[in-house]
Amino acid sequence: MNLLTIDKLTAGYGKLTILHDLSLKVEKGQYLGILGPNGSGKSTLVKSIFGLTDIFSGSIKISGQELVGVATENICKRGLAYVPQRQNIFATMTVRDNLLLAVRHLRRPKAHRALQDAYALFPILAERQQQSAGLMSGGERQMLAIALAWLGKPQIMLLDEPSAGLSPLFVIEIFKLLRRLCESGITLVVVEQNARSLLRWCDYAYVLREGKLAFEGSSSQILADEETVKSYLGVGGTAFSQRIAE
Amino acid sequence: MPTVLLIDSLVRSLQVGSLYALMALGLTLTLAVVKLPNFAHAELITLGAYVALVASFWGLNNLLAMLVLCFIVTAAVAVLSYKAVYKPLERRKPSIYTMILASFALGLILRYVLFLLVDRFDFFDKRIKIPLEIWYQSKTMILTNIFFWVVPTSLILIILLSLLLNYTNLGREMRALADNRALARVQGVQVERVYYFTWILAGGLAGVAGALWGIYTSINPLTGWLAILSVFAATVLGGMTSFVGTILGAYVVGLSENFVMQLLNHYLGLDFSFKPAIPFIIIILVLLFRPQGLTGFMDGFRTRAIRRQTNP
Ligand SMILES: Nc1ncnc2c1ncn2[C@@H]1O[C@H](COP(=O)(O)OP(=O)(O)OP(=O)(O)O)[C@@H](O)[C@H]1O
Ligand SMILES: [Mg+2]
Numbered sequence: 001m002n003l004l005t006i007d008k009l010t011a012g013y014g015k016l017t018i019l020h021d022l023s024l025k026v027e028k029g030q031y032l033g034i035l036g037p038n039g040s041g042k043s044t045l046v047k048s049i050f051g052l053t054d055i056f057s058g059s060i061k062i063s064g065q066e067l068v069g070v071a072t073e074n075i076c077k078r079g080l081a082y083v084p085q086r087q088n089i090f091a092t093m094t095v096r097d098n099l100l101l102a103v104r105h106l107r108r109p110k111a112h113r114a115l116q117d118a119y120a121l122f123p124i125l126a127e128r129q130q131q132s133a134g135l136m137s138g139g140e141r142q143m144l145a146i147a148l149a150w151l152g153k154p155q156i157m158l159l160d161e162p163s164a165g166l167s168p169l170f171v172i173e174i175f176k177l178l179r180r181l182c183e184s185g186i187t188l189v190v191v192e193q194n195a196r197s198l199l200r201w202c203d204y205a206y207v208l209r210e211g212k213l214a215f216e217g218s219s220s221q222i223l224a225d226e227e228t229v230k231s232y233l234g235v236g237g238t239a240f241s242q243r244i245a246e
Numbered sequence: 247m248p249t250v251l252l253i254d255s256l257v258r259s260l261q262v263g264s265l266y267a268l269m270a271l272g273l274t275l276t277l278a279v280v281k282l283p284n285f286a287h288a289e290l291i292t293l294g295a296y297v298a299l300v301a302s303f304w305g306l307n308n309l310l311a312m313l314v315l316c317f318i319v320t321a322a323v324a325v326l327s328y329k330a331v332y333k334p335l336e337r338r339k340p341s342i343y344t345m346i347l348a349s350f351a352l353g354l355i356l357r358y359v360l361f362l363l364v365d366r367f368d369f370f371d372k373r374i375k376i377p378l379e380i381w382y383q384s385k386t387m388i389l390t391n392i393f394f395w396v397v398p399t400s401l402i403l404i405i406l407l408s409l410l411l412n413y414t415n416l417g418r419e420m421r422a423l424a425d426n427r428a429l430a431r432v433q434g435v436q437v438e439r440v441y442y443f444t445w446i447l448a449g450g451l452a453g454v455a456g457a458l459w460g461i462y463t464s465i466n467p468l469t470g471w472l473a474i475l476s477v478f479a480a481t482v483l484g485g486m487t488s489f490v491g492t493i494l495g496a497y498v499v500g501l502s503e504n505f506v507m508q509l510l511n512h513y514l515g516l517d518f519s520f521k522p523a524i525p526f527i528i529i530i531l532v533l534l535f536r537p538q539g540l541t542g543f544m545d546g547f548r549t550r551a552i553r554r555q556t557n558p
Contacts, residue, residue: 072432074434090429
């Protein structure tokens with residue numbers, strides 16, 4: 001069954017149209033990748049789901065319910081969570097206050113338990129509790145950002161380049177963590193530029209190019225059919241296809 | 247310099263600094279959460295003072311009841327000004343300059359309405375009718391009941407506000423909005439609701455501060471406007487959006503205007519009419535040499551301390 005369905009979405013910023021007539025679907029329990037070169041509209045796509053862009057036409061449905069027109073602050077109630085590409089933590093607040101914000105709807109004992117669960121899943125955060133979140137390393141910040149989204153107990157999590165700018169060790173750590181989250185029953189939509197590392201972990205992927213769908217298929221299909229990907233991405237030898245070929 | 251003068255100016259610094267802190271916290275709150283440098287904050291202060299004045303003329307002489315009344319009235323006016331002016335404006339996605347001008351305009355309107363009313367009922371330069379009593383007296387110092395009202399009330403309110411900001415969900419939501427509006431919304435923070443609470447707190451605190459100011463000195467429709475420059479100096483000194491910085495900034499401005507002024511007068515013969523220039527000098531110096539204000543300083547210390555902790 002489709003959990004999230006995007007149908008003929010055209011969206012952008014102000015008068016600028018970035019996404020053109022984009023359709024895609026996410027099945028329950030799927031680990032979906034969104035790939036594409038710089039500026040292809042990957043972030044715009046996930047932002048649109050959270051009402052952070054201007055949507056000109058099309059529909060976005062979660063379990064059959066329309067999301068277009070729902071205010072950003074009410075989207076998390078529909079079982080979605082989103083980890084933005086940049087500025088995805090409250091940098092001036094302590095790690096603990098970040099987490100407490102995410103569990104504020106729960107009663108005391110439940111909130112406490114949720115926090116303990118988060119510390120179990122993200123041990124580094126337990127060590128950094130009292131630290132100002134903005135003073136953490138890139139990898140630690142990313143952990144916190146994922147924890148913030150995870151604490152909302154979402155059915156589906158959207159992550160925008162969770163591995164960007166991290167050391168190779170941390171990248172693997174993040175992808176392992178995401179795999180675990182997926183196995184625990186959360187549907188994942190992960191945006192990546194680094195196609196090779198994502199395709200190793202996800203089930204299915206969409207490739208965007210200039211705001212349009214260029215290609216879709218299971219990870220193995222995409223990895224195998226390198227020629228197709230290259231041709232869809234055009235511009236012989238882009239960094240993207242090189243990265244796939246590596 | 248005679249000890250009496252020295253101590254007297256320190257006492258005044260403490261008193262005025264506490265009031266500036268109350269006023270500046272409200273200003274910082276709207277600046278940080280709503281992202282609006284609200285110049286009409288000045289008129290909320292004046293309004294608070296006049297509510298207390300009128301109440302005292304009507305025979306209300308319980309100070310606590312008076313402060314509660316002021317809080318309610320000015321909070322209501324603050325919420326109304328948000329509903330009637332800022333919120334409809336915000337829908338048009340205005341630039342910050344539009345918002346600043348709008349707050350100026352609103353402030354002017356409120357001020358001249360106050361002028362009209364004050365003129366009509368002859369309330370110029372009146373003092374709130376609270377009997378003055380001497381509660382402490384020594385060779386070098388006289389402390390009145392007013393001192394014992396102003397300073398502890400301000401401190402209690404400052405402490406309550408910081409408890410609210412640091413240890414409650416509403417406080418965390420306010421700080422989250424101040425920090426990163428988009429992410430706060432993604433996390434489900436109901437922006438509108440938090441804005442209303444912010445306006446209630448900022449407006450109410452301005453009113454209470456105005457009332458306490460009016461107990462401490464005489465008031466007229468320009469009272470808030472004259473104080474707001476010092477209050478902005480405190481906010482700028484505090485780094486614009488930091489609460490701890492704002493409180494420190496308020497006391498530094500209070501000390502500069504009283505204690506430092508007294509020293510300048512005594513040793514350099516500088517006339518007291520120079521006093522209103524002090525907040526301007528502070529603002530200009532801070533913006534020129536330390537635009538991040540006092541907090542950058544403290545964050546610097548904290549960063550270093552943490553670095554030392556994490557890589558010994
Ligand atoms: N807030 C904005 N206002 C106007 N244009 C924007 C905005 N954000 C992004 N764009 C433009 O939209 C296009 C797509 O950007 P988007 O961030 O979605 O790309 P992306 O695929 O996520 O790229 P990257 O890999 O660099 O993150 C770009 O041309 C960008 O300049
Ligand atoms: Mg992006």
